[in-house]
Amino acid sequence: MRVIFAGTPEFAAVALDALLAAGFTVPLVLTQPDRPAGRGMKLQASAVKQRAVAAGIPVAQPQGLKLDGKYAADAAAARETLLAADADVMVVAAYGLILPQWVLDLPRRGCLNIHASLLPRWRGAAPIHRAIEAGDAQTGITIMQMDAGLDTGDMLLVGREAIRAGDTTAVLHDRLAALGGDLIVQALQAPALTRTPQPAEGVTYAHKIEKAESTIDWRQPAAEIERRLRAFDPFPGGVATLGGETVKVWRAELAAGQGQPGEVIAAGPVVACGEGALRLTELQRAGGKRGPAAAFLQARPIAEGERFDA
Incomplete structure (x- = not known):
């Protein structure tokens, strides 16, 4: 089976690794253009591109795929490349571009998506973060036959994963990435799969995480803030102000x-919330490194009665 792979971050790279390990022929990889990153803002290849180059797989990086859009020339060139790849199926995982209908129709078996939620819950860009933030007891991976909608296609395979106490997005991401790799291999190796339409009930949207969401609202219940901090680790963290200084709460x-x-009511520090309180265990000063609260307190003691502001 010839499998075009489309993906960009590490979550997708794990799936590409699984496909190659299972022996599938991958004649082409699509990924986002190289982006500036790091302190020097040098162009950096995506995790998927790095894996593809290491494996000797041709890579295409169109800025867009709409044949009548802003990047029509890119799209036209990508179309010729995709046709030449002569694929049976395209596997898509966190690619970052919407696939127009001509792409969905091109492979003989269509396009399969590895989505990190139990659809129809958490369609959209940030399903792992939003599941933790909402306090869901479980999440998982859905292998979906793609259509023109936003994560609305028929479900082919579902794998469930419990959300454990203390899970951050980074930790849960790694377990789901491995599960996604396993399930896509199963889906492609299966002689036949039943297509199950998604139910109309229970649809939620995992909107993209915005940096502005990092501001901690101490008026919220402690349990909600604690979940939000785990959901926003590694990005964007939680931000508060103490004595005019910006502090990141991890x-x-x-x-x-x-x-x-926002009031510090005990050493630790323990901070009062709208309901209950939180003991802050990992903090970061502006320009410093994240670390245990004890290390933070050695450099900047926090007295009872001080107050964290948003």
Whole structure:
């Protein structure tokens, strides 16, 4: 079977690794154009491109795929490349571009998507983050036959994964990436799969994570803030102000106590929330490195009665 692969970040690269390990022929990889990254803002290839180059697979990086859009020339060149690849199926995982109908129709078996949620819950860009933020007990991977909608296609395979206490997006991401690799191999090796339409009930949307969401609202219940911090690790973290200084809060645990939201009510530091309190366990000063609260307190003691502002 000839499999075109379309993906960009590490989540997708894990699936590409699984396909290659299973012996599938991958004649072409699509991925996002190289982007500036790091302190020097040098162009950096995506995780998928790095894997493809290492494996000797041709890579295409169109800026767009709409034949009548802004990047029509890119799209036309990509179309010729895709046709030449003569694929049976395209596997898509966190690619980052919407596939127009001509792409969906091109492979003989269409396009299969590896989506990191139990559809129809958490369609959209940030399903792992939003599942943790919402306090879901479980999530998973759905292998979906793609259509023109936003994660609306028929389901082919579903794998479930419990969300454990203390899971961050980074930790859960790695488990789901491995599960996605396993399931896409199963889907392509299966002699036949039943297509199950997604139910109309239970649809939610995992909107893209915005940096502005990192501001901590201490008026919220402690449990909600704690989940949000785990959901926003590794990006964008939680941000608060203490004595005019910006502080990043990475991890916290539920604690006893009450007070005005944002008020430090005990050593640790323990901070009062709208409901309950949080013991902050991992902090970062501006320009510093994230680390245990104890290390932070050595450099910047926090006294009872001080107050964190949003």
